[in-house]
Amino acid sequence: MDKQKIVWITGASSGIGKALAVKFALNGVHVAAAARRKNLLDSIKGELGNNSTFFHGYKLDISDFESVEAFYKEISGNFEVECLINNAGTTSFQNAIDNSFDEIKNIISVNLLGSIRAIKSVLPGMIERKSGTIINILSVVTQKIFTASSAYSASKSGLHAYSKVLREEIRDKNVRIINVSPGATATDIWPEGALKRYSERMMNADNIADLVYRVYSEKSNMVSEELVLRPIKGDL
Numbered sequence: 001m002d003k004q005k006i007v008w009i010t011g012a013s014s015g016i017g018k019a020l021a022v023k024f025a026l027n028g029v030h031v032a033a034a035a036r037r038k039n040l041l042d043s044i045k046g047e048l049g050n051n052s053t054f055f056h057g058y059k060l061d062i063s064d065f066e067s068v069e070a071f072y073k074e075i076s077g078n079f080e081v082e083c084l085i086n087n088a089g090t091t092s093f094q095n096a097i098d099n100s101f102d103e104i105k106n107i108i109s110v111n112l113l114g115s116i117r118a119i120k121s122v123l124p125g126m127i128e129r130k131s132g133t134i135i136n137i138l139s140v141v142t143q144k145i146f147t148a149s150s151a152y153s154a155s156k157s158g159l160h161a162y163s164k165v166l167r168e169e170i171r172d173k174n175v176r177i178i179n180v181s182p183g184a185t186a187t188d189i190w191p192e193g194a195l196k197r198y199s200e201r202m203m204n205a206d207n208i209a210d211l212v213y214r215v216y217s218e219k220s221n222m223v224s225e226e227l228v229l230r231p232i233k234g235d236l
């Protein structure tokens with residue numbers, strides 16, 4: 001019997017990842033929602049009512065690379081992971097001179113290496129099945145220079161470059177690689193002061209989730225490969 005298909009979303013406990021997990025689950029898509037704060041994942045499941053059966057919450061630190069591979073083995077025993085959404089992310093809003101090396105290491109480990117670890121887990125199965133989708137939630141830092149984001153920009157631009165090369169290497173394997181680069185979005189990644197000042201102008205995580213779901217749902221031989229999303233009033 002064919003396994004049930006599932007979408008693996010990293011960093012699904014808050015912000016854009018939570019909005020994505022809710023959107024997919026409400027549309028009857030099974031979601032493996034992973035993050036460190038399992039209590040938040042349990043609350044999200046509780047909010048989903050009848051659709052809670054589509055939401056499967058898992059505790060996972062994406063920077064613990066061995067656990068990422070073990071996690072994939074666990075879910076792929078029961079489900080076919082047809083889509084990976086690399087959403088987990090962190091930053092520190094510090095100038096390069098003030099960033100400690102430990103902070104830099106954490107940002108690169110979560111945003112870049114954790115995402116690549118997850119891609120390396122799902123890729124062989126997708127190539128074998130000749131089907132699958134990998135969606136990376138990047139950032140407008142892949143398009144433009146923002147100060148106080150050197151490590152973050154390196155991590156997001158690194159994943160951008162990695163994914164663009166991967167896309168060309170597997171053109172004939174029917175695996176979609178979709179890069180989404182949002183601008184300022186009102187989530188907890190921002191310091192409280194910035195949210196107070198700018199949240200009206202920022203994008204809403206639910207709108208990003210709606211768009212990603214539409215792109216994921218495209219059934220033709222067309223793929224939206226690169227999406228840059230900004231608030232109408234532009235960057236902050």
Ligand SMILES: NC(=O)c1ccc[n+]([C@@H]2O[C@H](COP(=O)([O-])OP(=O)(O)OC[C@H]3O[C@@H](n4cnc5c(N)ncnc54)[C@H](OP(=O)(O)O)[C@@H]3O)[C@@H](O)[C@H]2O)c1
Pocket residue numbers: 010011012013014015016017018034035036037038060061062063086087088089090110137138139140181182183184185186187188189190
């Ligand atoms: N908000 C924006 O303006 C904006 C703009 C462009 C791109 N983005 C990107 O959007 C993505 C989501 O961020 P957000 O804005 O929604 O912020 P958020 O609300 O702070 O969400 C970040 C998510 O990443 C998870 N995460 C962080 N470190 C992790 C780790 N070591 N292991 C597993 N999960 C981890 C967090 O879960 P736990 O803490 O529970 O582990 C949380 O669910 C990030 O990749 C971010 O770079 C955001």
